[in-house]
Amino acid sequence: MTKPIVNMEYVACNLCGMDDAVIVYRKRGKTIPIVYDIVKCRNCGLIYVNPRLTPTYKEKLYTDDYYEGKGFDAHFIGSTKKKEEDAKLLVRCIKDAILKDKEKPRLLEVGGGMD
Numbered sequence: 001m002t003k004p005i006v007n008m009e010y011v012a013c014n015l016c017g018m019d020d021a022v023i024v025y026r027k028r029g030k031t032i033p034i035v036y037d038i039v040k041c042r043n044c045g046l047i048y049v050n051p052r053l054t055p056t057y058k059e060k061l062y063t064d065d066y067y068e069g070k071g072f073d074a075h076f077i078g079s080t081k082k083k084e085e086d087a088k089l090l091v092r093c094i095k096d097a098i099l100k101d102k103e104k105p106r107l108l109e110v111g112g113g114m115d
């Protein structure tokens, strides 16, 4: 599969509509060689990716081929020891994050990968 040119878009906060966020984390894409900024809205605290892949770009990535293991991430299909370990680590991180704020734990979404 030929990878399309990466198209990114800047977005305002999906929760409050404000366009005032600070970078809290950066993550390098595993299959697409770009760095994603994870930002936190200064108004409501929502944490999200910004800029993010455009819907048009995501449609080109996540074709039927992708879900058959023939897309840009051929390792998407199947299970490995590494995937199981990564999943367990993710669950531990989520539990720690929730337990960290015992008075008012909040978790909006645990979504898919960024590429």
Ligand SMILES: [Zn+2]
Binding pocket: 013, 014, 015, 016, 017, 018, 041, 042, 043, 044, 045, 046
């Ligand atoms: Zn917000």
